[in-house]
Amino acid sequence: MKTLFPIIQMILAAAPQAMMRGAVLSVLVLLMGAALLGLSGWFITATGLAGIAGLGIAFDVFRPSAGVRFLALGRTAARYGEHVFTHDATLRALAFLRVRLLRRQVWLDSRALSRLRSEAVLTRIIADVDALDGVVLRLLLPAVAALATHLIVFLAIGWLAGWAIACALLAGYIPLAILIFWQLARRSIKPSDRAEKESQSLRRGVIDMIRNRQSLILDARLDDREADLLSLDGNIRKAAQQLDRAERGAALAITMLVTLVTACALGLGGWLVAQGVMGPAVGVIGIFVALALAETLMPLRRGIADYGKMAGAAKRIGYGEKEKPEKSKPKSPLCHENAGASPPVLAVRKAPLTFIIEPGEAVALTGASGSGKTSLLMEIAGLAESSGIAILGRAPADWPDSSLRDLVTMVPQRSVLLAGTIRENFNLAADVPESALWQALAAISLDAVIRERGGLDAPLGEAGAGLSGGQAQRLALARAIIRQPQLLLLDEPTEGLDEATADRVLSGIRRALPQTAILATLHRNANHPMFDRQIPLLL
C-alpha cells in the first residue's frame, strides 16, 4: 500500500471536492440499497402479521410504502449523481496525474530526455499512467464507501434491530472481507509484475523481430525468434492465469461470506424472535440488509485484483520522489580568473579543448560522429554534469535555470515540434509580435513554405507531422531565433538540408542574430563563411 499513498494523496488533492461528492454519493447509493431491501422486508413481514391479526385498517401503510418509493427513486438519483461526480473526479485526476508526470520529466538530464523520444519508453510511461488512473476510483473510493456503509449500517441496525444482529453483520463482514481482499492484493503483486515485464519483453521482441526480419531470414533464425516470442506469450498467459485464479478465488470467498452472514442473520434473528426479544418484522431486517451489503463488496474485487498492476506502475513512475533535484552546491558567482574584465559569453577549458567565444562570434565544432560534440553542447546548455565550462563567467550549474534559458538557447538535432499550430509552437519559445515571427521565418527561408500552408495558424500533426524533416528542423531554428539568446547552440543545423538551403539558413541565422555568440556542431558546411573559426573535437 505504501507505494500508492503518494499517488492517492496527490489525486485527492487534485480534486478534493469532486472526490468528496463522489464518495458521499457512493455511500448514499449503497445505504439506500440496503435500506430499500431492509424496509421492504420489514414492511411485508409487518403487513403479513397485521393481516393475520386482522389489524388491516389500523396499520399505517402510508409511511413505509412512501419510504420504499422514496428509497427506490432516491437510490436511482444518487446513482446518477455518483456516476457524474466520480467520472468528473476521474477526468480531473487523469489530467492531474499527467501534468505531474510531465513536470517530473522536465528536470531529467539530457540523456534521459533524449530517451523520451523512443516509442518504447513513451508507451511504457503511458501504460503506467493509465494503470494509475484507477487507484482512487476503483480502489480507494469503493473501499472507503464500503467501510462507511458498513459502519453506518451497524449503527442503524443496532438502533433499529438490536446490537446483537448489528454486531453479527459487522463482525461477520468486515474482518473476513478485509482478509479476503488483503490476500487478493498480495497474490496479485507477483503475477502483475511478471505479466508486465514479460509483456514489455514481448513488445520489444515483436518490434525487434519485424525490424530485424531481413537479418533473421538471412541468418535462418526466424524460427528461433518466433519460438522465443511464443514462450514469452506462454509466460504472460501463466501470469494472467494466476491473476485470474486469485480474483476468482476472492469472488468465491466473498459469495460464500455473504451466504454465511445472511444465514447467520437468519439463525440469530430466529433465535431472538423465539426468545421474544424482538418481533418477526424487526428480525427480518437483518437478513435483508445482510443480502444488500453484498453490493458493497463485489465491485471492490476487480479494483483490488489490479492492485499489483497499480503498485508496479507507481513504483516505476515514482511519483513519491522529489520533482526537482535541489542543488546543494553553493552558487559561486564567478569562477573566472580575471574577474575584473567582463567575462566572455562562453569559455570552455576541458583539456585538450580550450576556447572562448565572444558576442557576435560563430564557431563550428567539427569531429567524427561519436566524438562527443552533442554531449559538449548539452553540458554547456546545463543539461548534463559538466566541468570547465563558464557562461559569462559562471558554470552552467550555478545559473538559475530561468536565467540560463534566457541566455542560452540550444536547437538539438532532430528537434521535435508539438502538435498544434505553427504559432503555438512559436509561442512556446517567446511572445513576440507577428512581424518578428515572419522575420525569423524569412531568415531561415521558410516564410514562403509557411505562407503556402496557410500561414502561422496552419495546424501541425503530432511531432510536427505535415512538414518535411528539413522544414521541421528549420522551424525549430526559427523558434530559437525569436528568443534572441546571447549564446546559441546548434547541433547539426544543416542535417537533412540540401547545399543551397543549408547555405541560406546559416547566413540567415547570422544576419538575424548579429550579436549572438554561436556554437554549432557540423559534419559538413563547417567551412561556411558564417563561421569565424573551426574547432576540431578529437577523441
Add this chain to the structure above:
Amino acid sequence: MARQRRQDTSSVRPARGTGITAPIAHALRFAGLLSVLAGLIWPIQAAALAWAIAGWIAGDMGRTPWAAAIFVAGGFLRAFCDHRAGQILFDAADQTISHQRAALITREARARAPLGSAEIAALIVQKLPLLQPWITRYSIAMIKVAVLPLVLLLISFWFSWIVGLVLLVAGPLIPVFMILIGMAAEQASRRQMDEIGSMNAMVMDRLSAMLDIRLLGAADKALADFSDRAEALRIKTMAVLRIAFLSSTVLELFSAIGVAMVAVFVGFTLLGEITFGSWSAPLSLGEGLFLLLIAPDFFQPFRELAAAWHDRAAGLSVLAELDALDGAERAPFLGEARAARPLDGPLTLSLAGVVAALPGRRVTLPDFSLKRGQSLALIGESGAGKSTGLAALAGLVPLADGQITVCGHRLDHETADAWRARIALVPQRPHFPDQPLYAWLDPDKRHTDPWPALKRAEVDQVVLRLPYGLRTRLGETGGGVSGGEARRLMIARAILSGRELILADEPTADLDPDTAAMIIRALMHLKENGHSVIVATHDPDLAALMDRRVEVGQ
C-alpha cells in the same frame, strides 16, 4: 485513425466475430449453462428464507436451522458454479488470445503487411487481451439475459399475476431501453476512451518534445497549456457523459421501481387492502417475501449486460483491426528461413526479366549477372527500387515475373534458404536486437575471435569505447553508436560470417566524408579477399569504385 475504426465497428459487425469464437463455442455454452444454473439456485435460496420467516410468524421456529442449511448449501453451490464457469471462460478466452497471438507472431515477420512494427506489437501485446472481457463477460451476460428473467417471470406469474405483470411491464420496456443504453454506454465508453486517448496523445507529444521544451525554457508555459487543454477536454467530455448516464439511469430506475412496486403490492395484499392480483387464495406472507427476494434478480442480468457493453465494443474494435490486418496485401519471402547447407558451386548470379512484387507496387529490375569476386552498383533515383532490388537478390521479396538464377539454380522456395546461407546483408539502418554485441556478431556460435573483423571494419575503437565493450547491449535504437558506426559493425559481422556475397544498402548515405571513406575501404577490402559485393547507392564516389553500374528504374 483509431477513432475512425472504433466508429466503424459500432455499425458493422466484423465477419470474424463468429469465426474467432467457433472453436470455443462449446466451452462458452457449458459456462453459460453453469451460470444459468447458478442463477436458478437463487429462487431456491429465496424460498428457504421465506419459508423460515413465515415459520417465525406461524410459531414454527424449527424451520430456521433447516432453511439456514439449505440457504448455505445453495449459496455455496452457486459460488462454485460461478467459479467453475469463470475458469472455463478464462481458459476459452486464453486459448483464443494465445491462438491469435501465435498466428500474428508467426506471420507478421514472415510476410510483412503495410503496418508499422510498433502498431503490430501494440496489437499483439496490448489489444489482444481486450478480447478477454468480451469473451468472458459479454457472451455470458447474453446467455443469462436470455434465460433467467424469463424463468423468474414465470415463477412470479405462478404466484401472482400482478407481480408478474409489474415485471412484465418493466420487462419488455427493457429491451427498448437496452438499445438506448447500449448505444449510450457505448458512446460513453468510447467518449472516455477517446478522452484518455487524446490526453495520452498529448502527453506523448509533449514528452517526446520535452528536450526542446526544456531547452527553450518553456516548461511552465507548456505545462500550463497542457492543463488548459486537459480542462477543456474534461468539460467537453462531461457534457456528453451527463446525457449518456441519464439513459443508463433508466435501467436503474426500472429495477428500483419494480422492486418497490412488488414490495408495496405484496404489503397491501397481505393487509387485505388489495384483494385482486393473486390467483385463488390470498397471497401468504412466505410467498410475498419470496416474490420480493427474487424481484431484484429479474433485473440483474440486464444490468450485467449493460456493464459488459463496452467490453463488447472494445472486443469488436480489436476484431476489426485483426480483420484489417488479415486482409492486408503482403509480401512473403522465398523459402522458409531454416538453416540449410549453402548452395554448392562457384558463386554466380543472374537476373532475367525480373519484376519484384511489393504490396501494391511492381518494381522492374534490369538484367545483369555477377560472378565470384566481382562488384556491382545498383544506381538510380531515390525510390526507384534499389533496395527492393537487393531484397529480391536475397529472395526476400516475391517475383511477379522473370527469373533469378543463383549458382546454376533457379532462386525459388526450394533453393532460397541454401542461397541465403552464402549472403550477408548490410542494411541502411541496422537494427540491433536486445542481445550482447558478441552474441549478435556470432549468431552461429562459432566462437571466432571478432577483433580482426572489427579492426578490418575500422570499428574496433568504437567497441572499446562502449560502456561494456563486447558485452554491451545496443538495443532498440542502437543507442551509443552512430549510423556510420552501426553500418561498420554490420560489415564486421558480414566479415565474420564468412559469407561470400555482400549486399550493402546505401552504405555511405548521411555520413561525413571520413566515415564514408572507412566504409568504402572495408567494402573494397572484402572484394579484394574474394567476396562479391553489390551496393545500392546514389553516392557517385562509391558507385565509381565498383566494377559495374546498373541503373534501376529505367
